[in-house]
Amino acid sequence: MNPIVEFCISNMAKGGDYVYNQLENDPEVDVLEYGCLQNCGLCSSGLYALVNGDIVEGESPDDLLQNIYAHIEETWIF
Template sequence: MNPLIECCEQNLAKNNQSLFSDEFINVNADVVTYSCMNQCSLCARNNYALFEGELIIAESSEELIEKLKVMILAWQKEMM
């Protein structure tokens, strides 16, 4: 069982496609995209995703990926 990461397609298209190319995230999380997550103001300003329902915000796609990796590792430690 993997943690769930939810993303807005519009936010990913803007500058976050590297989320899909990150091998660690692909192996250790289930990534679901939605056409819109009704966070338009946030989407226009920042990179973001939901990790197990928790909003994760970052200034860059690289920062978002690093934050998600930390969250995944913490989730795995808690679940094992």
């Protein structure tokens, strides 16, 4: 079982699509896209994704990608 990273389609339009595509190429991560993740305030203010249900944010797409991998490393039980 792999860690699950979920994206809101509206947030992907702000740069999250780059992160989504990078993670989609990683066989160790399962990536899902939803129409809405019910975090509209967070979504409107910046980049974020849900990693195994936890909110992970980033200032830029590269920062978000780095923070996602860091969160997985810190919390995932292999």
